[in-house]
Amino acid sequence: MAEPRIDISADPDALAGKVAQWIVDRARAGQGRFALALSGGSTPRRLYQLLAAEPLRERMPWPRVHLFWSDERCVPRDSADSNYRMAHEAMIAHVPIPPENVHAIPVAASPAAAAQDYERALKAYYGSEALDPARPLFDINLLGMGPDGHTASLFPGKPALDARDRWAVEVPEPGLNPFVPRVTLSYPALDSARAVAFLVAGADKAASLRRVLDGEQALPAARVAPVGELIWFVDRAAMSAV
Ligand code: 6PG
Numbered sequence: 736m737a738e739p740r741i742d743i744s745a746d747p748d749a750l751a752g753k754v755a756q757w758i759v760d761r762a763r764a765g766q767g768r769f770a771l772a773l774s775g776g777s778t779p780r781r782l783y784q785l786l787a788a789e790p791l792r793e794r795m796p797w798p799r800v801h802l803f804w805s806d807e808r809c810v811p812r813d814s815a816d817s818n819y820r821m822a823h824e825a826m827i828a829h830v831p832i833p834p835e836n837v838h839a840i841p842v843a844a845s846p847a848a849a850a851q852d853y854e855r856a857l858k859a860y861y862g863s864e865a866l867d868p869a870r871p872l873f874d875i876n877l878l879g880m881g882p883d884g885h886t887a888s889l890f891p892g893k894p895a896l897d898a899r900d901r902w903a904v905e906v907p908e909p910g911l912n913p914f915v916p917r918v919t920l921s922y923p924a925l926d927s928a929r930a931v932a933f934l935v936a937g938a939d940k941a942a943s944l945r946r947v948l949d950g951e952q953a954l955p956a957a958r959v960a961p962v963g964e965l966i967w968f969v970d971r972a973a974m975s976a977v
Contacts, residue, residue, distance in 0.1 A: 741948070743974055744813040747936040750970045751781035754877075754934060757968075758786065759794050761875060761930070768956055769796065769874050770860070772803040772920070774887070775818030776879040778934050783826035797832045801860065806888035806906075806919040811848065816913045817842075842916040844934035846905035846916040853918060854903040866902075866927045874927035876961070880935050881911055882942040884954025888919035891955060895919055920960060929963035936969070941976035944969065948977060 744750035762769045774780065785791055802822070810816045819839045827837060838860065841852040844914070858864055861872050878886045889896055890910035897906040902924040906917040925931070935944055935955065947957040959965065 739948075739967055741967045741969065741974075744968065744970050746813065746970050746972075747770055747778070747781065750934065750936055751779075751785055754932065754968050755782050755785035755791055757932075758782075758922060759791050762796055762800060763794065765874065766888040767799060768801055769799055770801045770803060770872065771958060772873045772876040772925075772928070773818070773822050774805050774877045774879040774934065775807065775821065776881070777821075778936050779877060780821060780825050780876060782877075782934065783822055785815050787826040792830055795830070796956045797830050800832055800837075802827070802832065803838045803857070803873065804840050805876065805886075805925060806917055807842060807849075808888075808913055809842055809846050809916040809918065810913070812842060814840075816915065818964050840918050841902075846907060846918055848929045850901070850905040852904045854901060857902050857924065866923060868927075871929050871962055872924060872927035874929050876931045878925070878931060878933050878956070878959065880933060880940060880943065880947065880956045882912060882939050882943055884947055884956050885949075886933070886956040886959060887916035887925060889922070889925075889955040889958075891953060895921065896955060896958070899923060922960075925959055926961045928961045931959055931963070931965050933959075933965075933967045933969075935967065935973045938972040938975055940973045944973050945976040966969040 779896045841849045895904045898921040
């Protein structure tokens, strides 16, 4: 893997603007399907809103964009804790993306069944049961990081960290609020990306960010090793301990 790139913005608004523009540029540079995995949490909300507003809304090639999620909380779609709901309200409801291109993580079944259903959907989209490093699953995989160093729903010390033969796995007991079961992409699926972009803002992430950038493997975010590029889009407050 190449050295990660660190891109520092002045504040969360500047960070969202920069990443939104970067996503649109990457999408326009390619042809054919553009697979974007969205992260949950609150940090990307502003980014999603910018993608759904002019001038970027018109520039994004929505008909060939496919949306996935890196993780989901097992709650109804209309719950305030739903990652799908956040992205839908901030972006999906306002853009001309074909509904069949929105690959939400299923929530109706049990967490284990939801993970299996999602893995099946990912494999159907990819067209193979095996990930080929020369043909990444995602064009961009957006990730966040919690203050404990978790990413997606890969929490420190949990069994999901070791799922090497699965693309999506259930997380019955997440280590942080909201304490609901979740479904998360495994490392092999997270890493199958032309670019992984972490979005990290705020001083409460500063101590973990320093440890992750130091390569401390106990923090799940430090173990993300994409087949493509790794970019840390951060704001100054998040970098204050580095
Ligand atoms: C989730 C996430 C999670 C999130 C981080 C950062 O569903 O909770 O996908 O990994 O990205 O916890 O969240 P914030 O942006 O809210 O700090």
